[in-house]
Amino acid sequence: MTAGGPAARVALCQADGFRWVTLEGRATVTDDPARLAEAVRRYTVRYRAAPPAPLDLVVVEIAVDRVLSLNL
Known part of the structure; x- marks a missing residue:
């Protein structure tokens, strides 16, 4: 499944x-x-607990091409 085109x-x-x-x-x-x-x-490593498990669980992957920041 992919969404958004x-x-x-x-x-x-x-x-x-x-x-x-x-x-x-x-x-x-x-x-x-x-x-x-x-x-x-x-998620489990970061938060030390499994994420919620809804039936429609999906992954959103972002190919980052721009970073904006202040005071980092």
Whole structure:
């Protein structure tokens, strides 16, 4: 499954007080079992708990081509 077509662009932003970063790029959405397993593994390592497991779980991958930041 892929969504959005080849031109789907996204921006992912994180702010912490006066510091922030934005990642921009082309996004793809997949429900490929191998990609899902890797995403669940990485989430579990980072948060020390498995992610929620809805039936429609997908992975959003961003090919970052622009980074904007302040005070990082």
